[in-house]
Amino acid sequence: MELEDAFSDFMRRDWQRKQADGTIRLAVIGIGEFARQRALPAIAEGSYCETSMLVTGSPARVSDVASTYDAEYVVGYDAFLAGDHVDAYDAIYVAAPNALHGRYATAAAEFGKHVLCEKPLEISVDRARNVVDACNDAGVTLMTAYRLQTEPTVRRTRDLVRDGVIGDVVQVHGGFSHPLLEHSDPDTWRLDPELAGGGALVDLGIYPLNTIRFLLECEPTTVFATTHSAGGPFANVDEHVAFQLEYETDATASCTASFDAHASSALELVGTEGMIDIESPFGGVVPQEMTVESGDVRMEYTGPRIDEVREEFDYFGYCVLTGTDPEPDGEDGLADLRTIEAAYESADTGRRIDLE
């Protein structure tokens, strides 16, 4: 492939191969900051989903949100679990705390509803397995909300890697830091291991973890991790994590994540014949700036801005409407949880842990 070809029609939705008719009606579960700021607007702007119901612990406090997005119903969590207005939605989007994902996803599957579930899929492999099984048994679509898999910079990077533009990938560096307490109270569920399942690794490290696996299209074989916490609000979780992975191809990835450092994110792949550097891939708004070197050629590219969350919801809607299996499926979510559990074991023992 000529390097330039990778950048022509940069925004192309290469996943969109069939005609998708209509829209799916979503029950959005957990109306926190991400749902309000990013998910609900993205659903409204996208082509294949609409919000028909909000599920929240405080129905009275989201009536303005409901009216903004024309959501017909607002119900509490117990009402949702009891099947209230079960005919008002075709699928759910779960943005509740991690440890509650399984509860709502499983209930939805039993109602015959499709599931788009935030990452991590649950707080443990066993609990995530229950979600996958419930969706399989019910024959509904389950997608783990790895939105970067629908983000054009990441998809074009995978095309470049697939086409051998940088040869065999040898080493990857990925980092994501985000100062949690600048945007959240210290009592946020993200710092409660019972609700979150971990700290910076689970909330932030999962971005390079999943994205690198997506780009390399192969599985990690070992993980080593170290975690640190200075205590205080971070006493019960990993405030900082550094982890190193080996893959089936012998490539390695060197990753970091932090809840308590300057906001920064980076991803760089070095191959036998070139390198790809993506600017700020994990910060929530990808600036679409990338540098590619292939042999003696160096190219810096800045693509048009796009809302990766809209891409994600359109992809989910498309998959449901066309009966397409999503790439970031339940097994994809499970795979990262296996690595996360092994990483915490590694941090506890000081040993490299083999993955199945």
Added chain:
Amino acid sequence: MELEDAFSDFMRRDWQRKQADGTIRLAVIGIGEFARQRALPAIAEGSYCETSMLVTGSPARVSDVASTYDAEYVVGYDAFLAGDHVDAYDAIYVAAPNALHGRYATAAAEFGKHVLCEKPLEISVDRARNVVDACNDAGVTLMTAYRLQTEPTVRRTRDLVRDGVIGDVVQVHGGFSHPLLEHSDPDTWRLDPELAGGGALVDLGIYPLNTIRFLLECEPTTVFATTHSAGGPFANVDEHVAFQLEYETDATASCTASFDAHASSALELVGTEGMIDIESPFGGVVPQEMTVESGDVRMEYTGPRIDEVREEFDYFGYCVLTGTDPEPDGEDGLADLRTIEAAYESADTGRRIDLE
């Protein structure tokens, strides 16, 4: 410190505090590519050193080099060890294969000569300790040739870190890959563990290893490493290495090096209040491009080009002439060898290794 102040007088030699008079005469040992291409020109262009003697295995083949640089004598290795023309030089610069560093450095110390020795100081901690002891016993200056410690971008970065511009450093990423066989024959001593002491870690990984320690001004407390080799010319050494360090401050560093990947180098420090990203720090010619974020301020800076090798020789000459102890001294070289030995032990055992 205001961020701008860090970049004013960017090239300043903050190490130059005394009047240094005269020059020191160097015997350059090992006239390979680096000596010819970089060291000898840098010595000639600098202020405080001159080349008075060349020491090589093939004296007849370097007569043109000797005349280019006005080196009065050219001798073989045995003649050097026998003390030939011992009055013709004040110090030696050792660029021979790693396992020969100690032999020449120790002989020079016994002649009362100062020593500038390429990194790694030797191929093991024990052998390097002999060099340090010999120089101490003789009362001569020993400097390990970590040229990046004299490179302005790296020194300004240390100033920024010291002044708290990025807060406490939390996570560092450093990588250096260089396709060895594009520039060397497969029989190069760098692929012979008896002569090199290791592979990519020893030859390339030592750059981020030493530079990060210099920038953080504290010691690593643990190391974990994985090495890979696909065999062939790389069968006896680490072709690729990934290693992860913890420091006294709980900062971590995620590092990689490769003998067989696209030429690339990167160094990024993320702190509690900001980040510093240095473009291509380890490639031999630092482009002096750096990005600094401090709170809400972001600054991209490109400094004037400078030859870091000239800076290094001028620093060594200055130290000898003024009786200043060099920062990259023998202990500095020893410290990295301790980490390198532990890293190889980690790669063998799959365990994190505690450093003394």
